[in-house]
Amino acid sequence: MEAASAAHAEHHGHMPVANASAKINREYFGMVLFIVSEIMLFASFFTAYFFIRVVQGEPWMPEGQELPVYVAMANSAILFSSSATMHWALEGLKHNNRKAFKTGLVLTLILGSTFLGVQISEYVHLGFLPKDSAQASVFFSLTGIHGAHVAVGLIVLATVTRRAFKGHYGPEKDKHWGVEIPGLYWHFVDVMWVFVFTSLYLL
């Protein structure tokens, strides 16, 4: 068996190019599927939320565990605007406007970090802990998992930014995926916040 494959290794030196049986970019499609499974991960925690708040009919939130709605609202605005700057950066890249590209990325990083910082400071000042009630557990896990996604997104975007300043990426079709795919993930994180924010703070 080993001999056979070794023989083949010598004879078949090149890797054939795979046929593209669908037009979609593979990495982009992979990210879409990953996001689908991420949505389901959030859905499992929303199930917990649904059972505790709706099926069990527990009050939201329990007495003495109020959530700072207005702080969160301002924070949401910060996160949503980071989606706009991300989009600006990508459009800048596609139109070969490197200045807009780099500025957009840096703004996105700043806005995202601000969101995360405000979120952490909110945790500290809430005055209750995850163990204080099932509602608090749901609140901390949903926002916590979302925060973890923001953190991952920031790390990825930081890498992208670093490469952007090194002159990587370009307007050509196959050179902007490295920005577009992290951008897609970033938009997902923002859209997910709409649901987390609405169900935890507003409703």
Added chain:
Amino acid sequence: MAASLRSPGWYRAALWTAIGFVFAFALVVGIRAAADFGVVVQWDSIITVALVTMPIFFLYGIGCFDTWLYWISGRPTKPDDHSDHGAHSWKDYFKVNTDHKVIGIQYIVTTFFFFMIGGLFAMIFRAELLQPGMQFIDAQTFNGLFSAHAALMIFVFMVPVFAGIANYVLPLMLGAPDMAFPRLNALSFWFLPCAGIMFLASFLAPGGAFATGWTAYAPLSDQAPLGQTFFSMGVQFAGASSIATAINFLVTIITMRAPGMTFWRMPLLGWANFATSLLVVLATPFIAGSQFMILFDRALGMNFFDAAQGGDTVMYQHVFWFYSHPAVYIMVLPGFGIISEIISANARKPVFGYRMMAFSLLAIVVLGFAVWAHHMFVAPMQNWIRIPMMFTTMLIAVPTGVKIFSWLGTMWRGVIHLRTPMIWALGFMTMFVLGGISGVMLAVVPFDIAVSDTYFVVAHFHYVLFGGSLFTIFAGIYHWFPKMTGRMYNETLGKWHFWTTFIAFNATFAPQHLVGLEGMPRRVADYAEQFAAWNMFISISSFVLGASMLIFIYNMVYSWRSGPIAPANPWNAHTLEWQVSSPPPIFNFDDVPTVVGHPYEYGVPGARHGIFKEPEPVVAAVAGDSSTTSTDEGEPAPA
């Protein structure tokens, strides 16, 4: 030594695993000291964190992340010359490799390793159940053994072994040179040993292994000793592995099929893995969610399941079964694909009702998401949910029945070759029908109230997972063994393996229906005198069943080392993987073939599935010739 500690491999892996532990220790001790938590060295917390850091640091050490990290840090990555493709000696199977064929073998061998251990656990607790009363092991060990048996069999055997078979076969079948994301593919494989070893290591934890069954129902799992954390964390790694593989399969199937291979010209194994991967991507995050909740409860003191704090234990079951029922289809749909391939090739017939076969897979995917609560008919769930769940569950029998009948239609007026894979396929059909029948019975609410959580359920799911899934795994491994190894397996031993397994399997699990109906609950270490006779029979049969696996192992090892050289296409099948040499060339194809027809046109005059660039796929002309020369002859001179 210093160099080997810097380059990816086992030395660096060992070093980094140790660093992972030190890191976890420092992190926990540091935080506890800084936050003034009283006891600074708190071992439960340290081990919980170490269960995250050690596998990840191990994965770094073995080399799963090297290319990515090089890319991120802006250092030059190795050019994608795929020099790490292929395996030249057995040692290469212990390295990170991006070749889907090597990964496929790694998957299959690793999962069978865990399968043997899981089977051994089963035999140990069957020995305990040989007689009423407690003989060999205590209740904690007993609970730990059956929990670990289930966890190993489900999470690191049944789910991933299909990913392993498909990993090897599917790119070949689709005319793709590799999977879409080879490095992700390698990472998904290396997650598995992490998960499996975590399950096993739980036996060393203070308080013993996780002992709450594979279902880990809250709040029992919230209160269980440290071993439970090993389970919850291991499930996360196994789940990450299966999601990553599913994404890989979906992208491969959708974007990398050979020119001309429309969805309706795709082999049914492709369809089956397409359906399975959809299930994995959509459902697996739910078990991750359920185990996150358990972990948060255990590690951070959260209260998802404490009724006094507003928690809801039934919610755990909903979240858990929303994955774990589709998981049953994750563990059997790829098998359906394997059986379709084997029956059509061995009956020399086109698959009967090909489109309905594909549609029924998708119907199972859709219905599979609407039946989870049938596991909760006796749980404190709203009563009305039981009725719709009963009907959807019973209706799943319809697409499944369509598949069974279509296989019968495929055999009808064929020319049936009773080779080992075909015998396993036929054994699968009979046993899976029995498992399906008891499945429909269990879907019926009043009957389920009587027998749920009894041995009847144990019998049912072993008929589905052993007589169903495992038989398809054996069928598939025998079927593609010549392709994977370039050697033929031993037919006689294969048939011996089948008949010993088939008989011992029925002797083990058929009586469990009877003791279940009489009211013997599952997961008990001791039982009433009235069940003693059957239990002794079951235990002895289970030992024979375990022994029958030795025939398989011997056949595989012996044939791989010194079986007769396999021709490229021993079954004279039409799908693409049989048109290349056995084992396939390192990049599968010199040029991607063009697909011009359906994959199963046996008996149709002049029908072709794939056309290769070479003047003629030599393998078909000289079937029976040695593999090393078959494809090389017709190869055009390198440019």
Added chain:
Amino acid sequence: MKASHRIFGIIIAIAVTAGLIAFTFAYDWFGPLIAEESGNIDNVYRWLLVASIPFFVIIVGIIAFCILEFRADGDDDDRDGEPFHGSTRIEIVWTVIPTIIVVALGIYAWIVLDQVEAKQPNELTINVVGQQFAWNYEYPQLGVKTSGDLVVPKNRPLYFEMTSVDVIHSFYIPNARLKRDTADGFTTRLRFTPDTTGTFPIVCAELCGIGHTTMRGTLRVVEPSEFTKWVASRKGPNAPKPTGANTISPLSPTGETGK
């Protein structure tokens, strides 16, 4: 294979089907039945088997027939089968017929379920509390508490309200064919009328920890008169003080009827 062989095969299949169905009704699948309502559960099981047996016989029969009739002549036989690809008509048949059968069985089961769980007049309420690893019972109408042995009168409808103080348990009476989980924060219900005196097992069917195996009790179904005596003995000087409602007699006119 000749036509006579096919007829022979069909006769065997019919005979096997008939034999299996006869066996279904003749064999004692369950232990003794002590709840009248649950007799229908046994019947559901038997009818499910009756509906399944023909499918099993047909499938195994066709496999056996194909092996005998269409087997290749050795490994060198390189003939191919008849290349037909399907038949819409037969595919519709084998989609529609099973659908009708499972829906019919489902409706039958639904009717039985409603019967089994129907509220009955003059129920004796028993509160069940599961804990690791024992069952505790309270008769709120009688003001009696007990654990271990559950004593109930024959022919009086029982109504269990169940919960748990720790993990999930499952209150399972094999001879009544009934079980229901008990969980902290939930109240689950179970109803049946014991119609046979004797001692029967009560087991925990949901894994509840290290002592799950030992979490067993007994159900003692006694004659109504004996039950009255037992209740009186539980209310002796050593028993806990009843909490009212002690004027309700465990015996009742409707409870006397029956077997």
